Amino acid sequence: MMTDIPITEGLTRTVPRQIARTLARLIRRNRAVILFRGLGATAATAVAALLIVMAIDASVTLFAAWPRWALTLSALSATVAAAVLYLFRPLARSFTLTAVARVIEDRHPELQERLSSAVELLTSQDGPEIRGSDALIAMLAAEATLDARSVRPRKEVTFRPALPFLAAAVAVIGLLSGLYTLWPRRTMHLLKRALAPGANLPNVQAHDLRLTPDHDVTIAEGDRLVVALEVANPKVTRATLRKVTPDGEETAEPMVPLGAGRGGWKKFTLTCAPATGDFRFRAHAGDALTQYIHVTVVPRPAIARIDLLYEFPAYTRRGPQTVPNFQDVDDGRGKISAVAGTTVTVTASCNTPLSGAEVLINDEPIDPGAVSMEPDGRTFKARILLKPKLAGICTLRPLWALKLAETRSPAVEAQDGEQYDIEALRDERPGADLRVRKIDGKLKLKPTDSLPFGYTFTDDQGLTRTEILVRVDGRKQPPIPLELPPAGAAGILRLSR
Numbered sequence: 054m055m056t057d058i059p060i061t062e063g064l065t066r067t068v069p070r071q072i073a074r075t076l077a078r079l080i081r082r083n084r085a086v087i088l089f090r091g092l093g094a095t096a097a098t099a100v101a102a103l104l105i106v107m108a109i110d111a112s113v114t115l116f117a118a119w120p121r122w123a124l125t126l127s128a129l130s131a132t133v134a135a136a137v138l139y140l141f142r143p144l145a146r147s148f149t150l151t152a153v154a155r156v157i158e159d160r161h162p163e164l165q166e167r168l169s170s171a172v173e174l175l176t177s178q179d180g181p182e183i184r185g186s187d188a189l190i191a192m193l194a195a196e197a198t199l200d201a202r203s204v205r206p207r208k209e210v211t212f213r214p215a216l217p218f219l220a221a222a223v224a225v226i227g228l229l230s231g232l233y234t235l236w237p238r239r240t241m242h243l244l245k246r247a248l249a250p251g252a253n254l255p256n257v258q259a260h261d262l263r264l265t266p267d268h269d270v271t272i273a274e275g276d277r278l279v280v281a282l283e284v285a286n287p288k289v290t291r292a293t294l295r296k297v298t299p300d301g302e303e304t305a306e307p308m309v310p311l312g313a314g315r316g317g318w319k320k321f322t323l324t325c326a327p328a329t330g331d332f333r334f335r336a337h338a339g340d341a342l343t344q345y346i347h348v349t350v351v352p353r354p355a356i357a358r359i360d361l362l363y364e365f366p367a368y369t370r371r372g373p374q375t376v377p378n379f380q381d382v383d384d385g386r387g388k389i390s391a392v393a394g395t396t397v398t399v400t401a402s403c404n405t406p407l408s409g410a411e412v413l414i415n416d417e418p419i420d421p422g423a424v425s426m427e428p429d430g431r432t433f434k435a436r437i438l439l440k441p442k443l444a445g446i447c448t449l450r451p452l453w454a455l456k457l458a459e460t461r462s463p464a465v466e467a468q469d470g471e472q473y474d475i476e477a478l479r480d481e482r483p484g485a486d487l488r489v490r491k492i493d494g495k496l497k498l499k500p501t502d503s504l505p506f507g508y509t510f511t512d513d514q515g516l517t518r519t520e521i522l523v524r525v526d527g528r529k530q531p532p533i534p535l536e537l538p539p540a541g542a543a544g545i546l547r548l549s550r
Contacts, residue, residue, distance in 0.1 A: 068150065071198045075206065076150045079157070082210040084144065091140025093218030098135035100225040102128030107243040111257050114340050116295075121250035128247070139218070157204055258341035261285040263318065269346060273353035278325040282308060283318040284338045292321040292338035297345070299331055308336070351405060356449060356471045358402040359387075366394040370517050379473075393441040393477040398434060401449050401471075406430040412437070414475060415445035443477035484511045508535070 106124040115121055233240040239257050246254050255262075263283040272278055282292050292308040308321035321338070328350040335343045361376040369392065379387045379399075389397055401410070407426065410433040412419050423436045437447070449471045488507035498504065510519050520532040 069198045071202060073150070075202075075204050076153045078206040079153050079204075079210055080148045082206050083148070086210060086212055086215050087143040088140070089212060090215035090218050091136065091143065093215060093220075093222045094139035095132060095136040097218060097221035097225055099128070099132040100222070100229055102131045103244065103247050104225060104229060106247040107240075110243055110246055111239075114256060114258075114337075114342055116337075116342065118250070121246065125247060125250040157209060160209070253344050255335075255344040256340075256342045258339065259343045262336065262338060262341050262343055264336050264343050264346070266346060269349070271349040271351060272328055274329065274350050275327045275353070277327055278348060280308070280323050280325065280334065280336070282321040282336045282338060283314055284321070284341070285316075285318050286339050286341075287317070287319070289319060289339040292336060294323045294325075294334055294336055296325070296332055296334045305337070354407065355404050356401045357404050359449070359471070360400045361389065362398040362400070363391050364396045364398070365392065368517055387473055389437070389439075389447055389473055389475040390478060391439055392480050393439055393443070395439045395477075397437045397439060399437065399447075399449065400432065400434050402432045404431075407433060409433075410435070411448075411450040413448040413450065414443070416448070437475070439475075439477035441477055441479075443475065445475060446472050447475040448472045485509070 106128050109124060110121070229240070239260065242254070242260070243257050245252065246256070261284065265281040266278075270278070280294055282294075284292065291310070293305040294308055295303055295305050297303045306323060308323040311320040311322055314320040321336075325334075328348070331348060331350050333345045333347045335345050337343075359379040361379045363374040363376070365371040365374070376387070389399075391397065399412070407430060409426065410424055412424055412435040414437070419435065419437065424433060425435075426433050435449070486509040488509075508521075517537075519535040519537060521535060522532055523530040
């Protein structure tokens with residue numbers, strides 16, 4: 054095989070076709086041998102390096118990330134080096150017809166250098182006085198053509214030099230396939246860790262662990278996360294929880310053993326301190342190390358502000374009334390109270406985005422259609438109709454927004470809602486008082502006489518119409534309407550004249 058001879062593939066029209074064709078076939082076969090040898094060497098190196106990384110990862114517990122990166126980068130460097138040494142550099146070398154002819158003549162002395170001499174003279178740029186007689190060169194080319202017909206490229210350039218590298222590649226690939234056949238899950242897991250050192254994956258021994266929770270979770274600020282671990286290996290007597298804070302510091306806390314659980318697996322548990330910020334953790338038992346579980350800590354949903362809008366029945370002639378900062382009324386214990394028939398719009402602003410909210414009156418939820426979310430995601434409104442005889446407790450319950458794909462349930466929910474007294478007031482009967490000068494006996498008046506008197510009307514909600522009822526000689530007369538204040542005074546509670 055010719056690999057160390059600089060050659061160029063440029064063919065010239067002055068070289069006889071038989072010679073050019075034979076030498077070109079030799080070049081192509083030589084490049085094919087280089088290609089297969091390089092591919093075999095690169096594949097063998099890559100798979101062997103991966104197997105070494107997988108073996109180290111399976112036998113050593115790697116706590117830090119950098120050893121995994123170092124192993125993977127070492128395997129990658131070895132693969133690149135093999136590719137450069139056996140594939141790219143040999144293929145980058147150039148071939149010339151003259152050099153190929155000389156290699157053939159070294160193997161066949163009987164050719165007496167006619168092949169290389171003919172190619173060199175035919176492709177020479179020298180003048181006739183240096184190159185020699187054209188007739189002699191033509192005779193030499195004719196003899197070289199006959200020699201070229203006797204050269205067999207398949208015999209001269211075989212694939213034997215590439216076979217050891219291909220065999221090595223087949224061997225290591227077969228070994229990897231055998232491991233996958235015997236232990237498919239573990240082999241694939243080790244392969245993933247070798248190819249992706251930055252991935253959040255447990256080590257291979259962690260298949261003998263059951264961690265709860267086993268996925269990223271979200272908890273409310275101040276809550277305590279309970280972590281449970283089950284270990285299949287009966288020889289394991291202790292387990293630790295390795296917790297990493299946002300600043301990157303990792304601490305190890307021993308977990309409490311609980312004895313044997315389902316299937317004879319040993320159980321351990323640990324209740325974390327009240328959460329104050331995001332963190333991540335993993336469990337370590339024996340040689341097994343789980344993946345990291347990320348814990349997101351969020352404020353517990355709470356109502357920060359409540360505003361009320363009262364819309365009274367039309368008959369009261371009262372305009373809408375707002376109550377800002379309702380929670381601050383009466384030292385934080387405000388009361389929702391108005392005449393029956395009033396609609397109260399409760400606007401509650403929360404400290405975190407919401408997925409929804411519930412409003413309960415006496416522990417019974419109101420119509421969900423009466424509760425709506427604002428575009429900001431933090432505010433909800435509820436319209437409450439104060440029905441007659443309504444009295445009790447109104448509870449506002451905000452629900453947090455985040456839902457996990459694994460559970461499809463709210464990650465954090467307000468445990469206790471804000472509660473306020475609620476009452477529908479009874480509309481009492483109006484009162485009337487007439488003031489007429491006292492006269493003994495009966496008062497007789499002419500039809501044209503006037504009777505002066507005073508009056509006072511009162512109502513707990515407001516006056517919309519007042520009139521005087523008169524009977525003359527025992528006969529009922531048409532009501533006499535009394536003048537009310539202008540529209541701007543609508544809802545007056547007392548009228549005196």
